[in-house]
Amino acid sequence: MIKIIFSDMDGTLLDEHGNVPAGFDEIVAELEKRGVMFAPASGRQYYSLEDSFMKYKDRFLFLAENGTVVTYKGEKIFTCPMDKQLAQQVLKTAEPLKRVYGVFCGMKNGYVLTHQYTDEFLEELHKYYTHSEPIPSFIDVPDIPVKVSFFDPTGHAAETIYPVMKPFESKLQVVLASDHWVDLMNPGINKGVAVKEVQKRFGIRPDECAAFGDYMNDAEMMEAVYYSFAMGNAYPEIKKLARFETATNEEHGVLLGIKRLMKEGLI
Template structure:
C-alpha cells in the first residue's frame, strides 16, 4: 500500500500555466481520509511552496530546495548545510559572466548580489523564491547556505551553465534542475536523500512510496521509491531512470495517476 507520495512542482504537478490542477483539492482530501501523506518535493524555496499550499501547511511534508531542507507543520525535520566558505567560492566562481544570475539560498532567505540584481527576470525568479534579499556582499549573511543556484533566461542552462561546474562534479552535487537552472548542493544532498531520510523516520519502505518528476533534480528520488513516475513531458534521461511514465503535466498526469492508485486500492 502506498502511504507517502512525493511530487515535483514545475513541469510535473503544475500545469503548463503553472497552476494546480482543478481536481487537486478533492484528491488531497481523499488521500487525507485514507491516511496517505503528500509531499511537494521541489527545487523551490519552502516559502514559495507554502504560498501555493498555505491551507495544507499542517498536512503536507515540504521537501524544498532539492531536498536540502525538509519541514512539517512549520518545523524543520532535517537539513544539509554547505560549508560557508565553499558556498561563497561556488557562488563567486561565475560571478562575472553576463547572462547568468546567481542565487545564494539560505534556510530562510535567498540572496541576490546588488549590481547583479536581475530586475527583468525577477518575475521568473519569484516563481521559485518568496523571501528574497538584495545585499552588497555575502560576508555579513548569517543564514546557513543550503543551495547555490544559477539561472539563465534563455533556456540554455545545459550548455551555458552546467559545464562551468566541471571542477565541482566530484566534490559537490551539480544538477541540471531545468532548462533554466543549475543547482549546486553538498555531495549526496538531493531529493532522493530526503526521501530516504523520511522513510527511515516514518518506518516506510520504498514499496510504500510513490514519486513524480520531470527533470534531473528528480533523478535520485526516482531511485528511492518503487512507484517512480517520470512525466510524459520529462527530460529523456529521467524517463529512462523511472519505472513508469505518467501523462504530461498539461494532462494533469499526477492527479490521474493518483486517482488510479485509489481506484486500484493501492492507497
C-alpha cells in the first residue's frame, strides 16, 4: 500500500495560473483518512511551498529547492548546502548574459542583485521565492547557498543559460528545470536523493511511494519510487522514464492519478 505521494508543483499539480486544482482539499482529506502523507517536491524555496499550503504546513512533508532542503513540521530533516565561493563564481559567470537573472538561493532567502530586482523579474521570482531581497553584490550574502538559479524571460534557457553553465558540470549538477530556468546544485543531489532520505527516515519502501512530475528535474524522483506518473504535458524523456501516465496539469492529472490509485486499492 502507498504511504506517501510526492508531487512536483509547476506544470504538475498547479494549473497554468499557478493555482491548486479544485477538489484538492477533498483528496487530501481522504489521503489523511487512509494514512497517506502528501509531499510537494519542487524547485521552489521552502517558504514559497509553505505559503502555498499554509493550512497544511504541519501536515505535509516539503521537498524544496529541488531536494536540497527537506522540511517536516517546521524541522529541516535534510539539507545539502553549496560551497559559497563556488556559488559566487557561478553567478559571476552569468553576469555578461543579457536579460538573464541570477538568484543566490539561500537557507533563509532568495537574493537578487539590486539592479535586477525589477518588475519584470519580480513577478516570476515571487512564484518561487516569496522570501527574497535585493543585494548590491553576491560577495557578502549573509546566508548559506543551497542552489543557484537563472531565469530567462524569453523561455530559451536551454540555448542561453545551459551552455554557459555546462562547464561547471565537473563540480556541480546543472539542471534544465524548465524552458525558463536552469538550476545548479551540489553533484549527486536531486529530488530523488531527497526522496530516498525520506524513505530512510520514515522506513518506507519505494513500492510504498508514488510520484508525479513533468520535467527533467523530476527524473530521479521518478526513479526513486515504483508508482511514477508522468503528466500528459510532461517532457518526452519523463514520459519514457515513468511507469504510468496521467492527464495534463490543466486536466488535474495529479488528482486523477491519485483517484486511480485509490480505485485500484493501492491507497
